[in-house]
Amino acid sequence: MWTSSRTRLRRLEASWQQPASRSSHFPWVARYYDHVQHEPAYYRLPDQTWEDLNGDLLFELLDATVSRVGQQCLYHRLRSPLADESALHAFDAAATLLAQQPVARGQALLALDQLTADETYFLADLISGEPLPTLPGARFAPLLALGLLATLLGGFWLPVLWLGTGTFTLINTVFHFWQRTRIQRIVRPLMQLGRLHRAGRELYRAALPLRPLEPLAAPLARLGAILRRVAFFQVEDNLGVLELLKALLLLNQLVYARCRVAVQQHAPAIRAVFEAVGYVDCALAVASFRQRHATCVPxxxxxxxxxxxxxxxxxxxxxxxxxxxxxxxxxxxxxxxxxxxxxxxxxxxxxxxxxxxxxxxxxxxxxxxxxxxxxxxxxxxxxxxxxxxxxxxxxxxxxxxxxxxxxxxxxxxxxxxxxxxxxxxxxxxxxxxxxxxxxxxxxxxxxxxxxxxxxxxxxxxxxxxxxxxxxxxxxxxxxxxxxxxxxxxRNAIRLLARLHYPAQVIADAQALSATLATRAQPDSAQPSTPEELISVADLTR
Structure with a gap:
């Protein structure tokens, strides 16, 4: 359903000012952090410390992000402390700007609202530079497609070749449907690249004075080159003609092979846009947190x-x-x-x-x-x-x-x-x-x-x-x-009494405590060495 920008902005602004509580699916939220946590950095917060500081609850309190990309970047930011005062000052300036300038905030909210689908979580899989999975038998796809075309055209001069066309049709159709589900699963993040590109382009054109947006022109251009290949997977065909061509000529397999190479080559550009978009969303979330809580700048x-x-x-x-x-x-x-x-x-x-x-x-x-x-x-x-x-x-x-x-x-x-x-x-x-x-x-x-x-x-x-x-x-x-x-x-035994422990238990505990205290601190001497202090501690327990 189409919704006007003004209506969307009112909804987004209300959500920014008072975010609704939402449960986070942390395996997806942590996907970006999991990919980059082994890269050199000043520090990565260990799992035990993250748990001790109630990190997941802290993240949910701070999470006023709009996009799934922003969620992932906020989680990564919280687990990756910096020792760079300049970078922290720049982030503080970004959060302050978005809090104080409603127009800039509105432009950012509308741009980020394009990245709310759960499939967006899987964009993080494209930034590492690692190749996408290879399809089984992928090297045979060009040969099978050429074989079908060759026998089909050659049959006009030598009709017996059309028997080969029938054979290739059967093989290619089986090959296509065998790999169709696998390809659909693998290209899920590729299908979100267009939304990432549009969000990054809108933020860049808004000319917000934020450090990560300044060098974004070149990465956006490189990302645009990938989109022309990815667009093939987004074409809808109600008549079934395209699906037939995909099955006969193995177009899914051939286009995927080219996308696989392009994504690996342009992974740095994808990452630059991903992190710039996430940076803006993180700054929005922190600006919201500052509005709701008493805070200071360190x-x-x-x-x-x-x-x-x-x-x-x-x-x-x-x-x-x-x-x-x-x-x-x-x-x-x-x-x-x-x-x-x-x-x-x-x-x-x-x-x-x-x-x-x-x-x-x-x-x-x-x-x-x-x-x-x-x-x-x-x-x-x-x-x-x-x-x-x-x-x-x-x-x-x-x-x-x-x-x-x-x-x-x-x-x-x-x-x-x-x-x-x-x-x-x-x-x-x-x-x-x-x-x-x-x-x-x-x-x-x-x-x-x-x-x-x-x-x-x-x-x-x-x-x-x-x-x-x-x-x-x-x-x-x-x-x-x-x-x-x-x-x-010492109030431990008094607390037991307040909790209505049996009177005999309280009386015995108080009597023994008084006896141990007397034995531990005789009038004649006070413990003065570590060994004596430890010995006294044993007596009082």
Whole structure:
């Protein structure tokens, strides 16, 4: 059904201002990223870190893109942080322009609206320069087509050759229908090249002052040369004449062979148009995100200035309480009970660092930091298929982090939650102390723990912060405010009482806790060495 441009623009503008939630088919959305992730780059966010930062949910929150190409480029951008301040400033300028200039935004929305079919996801298959699949028996297609024509024409001088025409007709027809479904599946992305070309051409002609659109004239011209061949597959024939010719002369196979060569030759042009179109769509999505959320533009400085986050919040947490943090010289050790906000705060810091270097936008009032690579260990789990215990998964993950920091010291921001909790108390504290002390000179570290003893063991290289809760006889609540210093209260047993555990359980737990605390802190001496601190920790557990 035909719809006027004005009606389409009203619909697109409303969707841009308040995007409707939509579920994403991530294997298709990630198709472009999967093709290019092994190319040289400053950084690619590992799967574990992407999962720890709730990357899929973050993508869906940001996804106000119009086109499938834009979706794929946004996903790729979020997983490929940059260390190029000029490129990030240019992207910020693009998002700002599209937010502030309705005419430019309208032109971009209408151009991108041509690339909404699901088949557009498969355009990413054409940008790698790898050849399209070869058809079985493709080298025989020219011979079979020539054989049919030769016997057909030769039969006018030697009629017996028409027997060969009949044979070739049968062979070619079988060959055609045998490969027709395969060809239709392979050419799906080719059928979208025309839409990609039109979208790129309209964006280029709109003369938007965006960096990727400036050199687009030559790639558009090269892409246009492919379209003349691809157009053959888009011709509709209601009378069946063309289908008959395709079957007899194997036209599908012959044209596909030429398209296959052309696509491989012009893959850089296809990619240039694809990425330019996706860039504009990403900038539109970020402009929409900025309209809906309180954000700031990040600033980047030398490592000596540290990382400074002001009123940072997590955009996936409704009503998230903002917090400040400065990382300069020392690492940060977070303590606090479960649900108090430790992990959410670490995710907040990680999301701000990630978005700063991908979309030049931070959910905070101010963010200043050096360029860094985010690595996390927040949501590990044991692996049943490989038979790995939780502790072994932890140990292997931390080994990878240690190797990464050794290879590029000073370039990582590490967010670590309760390391080595899959083992006993004494060895957990000892391993934590050793690993965190090793990492601190080599990276920016924020680590959460329930082991308060680590504060004393690491006081020379870590500063302590904590989150706490308030427990009353009737209720408990968290203020989610980051506070300086170690946690000085314990409310775990009081929470059990608030949850109506049996009175005997509560009384026994309180009595044993008091006994252990007395044994751990005798009046005559205070623990002063790491060994004594670890021994005390054993007594209190």
């Amino acid at each position: 600033h980047f400085g030398p490592a000596a200035e540290g990382i400074r986050l002001q009123a940072g919040y997590h955009p996936l947490v409704p009503g998230c309480v903002p917090n400040d943090l400065t990382l300069s010289g020392q690492g940060v050790l977070l303590t606090g009970s479960n649900m108090a906000g430790k992990t959410t705060f670490m995710r907040t810091l990680g999301v701000n660092a990630l978005l700063a270097q991908t979309i030049a936008t931070c959910p905070a009032t101010a963010y200043r930091a050096p360029f860094c690579r985010v690595l996390t260990s927040l949501t590990l789990a044991d692996s049943l298929p490989t038979g790995k215990s939780y502790y072994l998964v932890e140990a292997e993950t931390m080994r990878q982090l240690l190797l990464a920091c050794d290879a590029a010291p000073g370039s990582y921001l590490l967010l670590l939650d309760e390391l080595f909790k899959g083992t006993n108390t004494q060895e957990r504290i000892a391993a934590n102390k050793a690993v965190l002390a090793y990492l601190q000179p080599r990276s920016w570290v924020v680590a959460a723990t329930h082991d308060g003893e680590l504060g004393a063991l690491l006081e020379s290289c870590y500063v302590e912060y904590h989150f706490c809760e308030t427990v009353t006889a009737e209720d408990w609540y968290f203020d989610y405010r980051l506070k300086a210093g170690p946690l000085t209260t």
